[in-house]
Amino acid sequence: MAQARPAFENPAVAAAYESFPAPQREGLLKLRTLIFETAAETPGVGTLEETLKWGQPAYLTPKTRSGSTIRLGLPKQGGFALYAHCQTTLIPDFRSLFPDEFDYEGNRAVHFKEGAALPLEPLRLLVRSALTYHLK
Template sequence: MTPVCDPKVQAAFDAFPAPAQAAAMVLRKLIFNEAAQDPRIGPLTETLKWGQPAYLTATTKSGTTLRLGVPKTGGCAIYAHCATTVISRYAQAFADLDNVEGNRAVHFATAQDIAPDRIALLIRHALTYHL
């Protein structure tokens, strides 16, 4: 697992409630795993956007930003830019399998609610969105 290098990002994760933090760490690992599988993605930049851990393809510009956060309803969510088709295409492909918030996020109550194979497709789509 890639360690969190930015203390501000670590502080953001530390501020998550324990169940949300566990889910966020699962999603974070999937993000880094997907990036490592495709050399076109290149290295990821882990930073904060809107106070949330965010993942950018700053070197290659191959993808759109993904963010991890705690929605008002609780749990954890993976967010993509709402002007992209990342979430809407995921929702079409996997209708009614996850808690999708419009065209901006997929929510998970716990880490056990994350289907790694399914969410990896969303992550791969986001990280290669501009290719």
């Protein structure tokens, strides 16, 4: 269900993506598209707000308050990552479903290597869980 990448409404977010090195940027943009697609097809999520938190692109559900913030960024170890709030059960729950398929950073992130294929369907589950975290 790939759709065109949504336009950037926030110039600061667009600038943040432009500042990422090209190989990581491509993976991060794929995750960004997945977040918007998943939000659009998930009941109860509503409109996403794309902003910066700690200098990283962040995705919130301000109107419905259905979700926990998702952030995208570059970990110190290299590659790129999808971050969830570390005090949620999002990453531990995801790890229990996919213990060996992903590289995890504690309770806060899933790491990816640039150039590697992203397993979009499992990641859609993680994104949907984050976007509906407060509906449980």
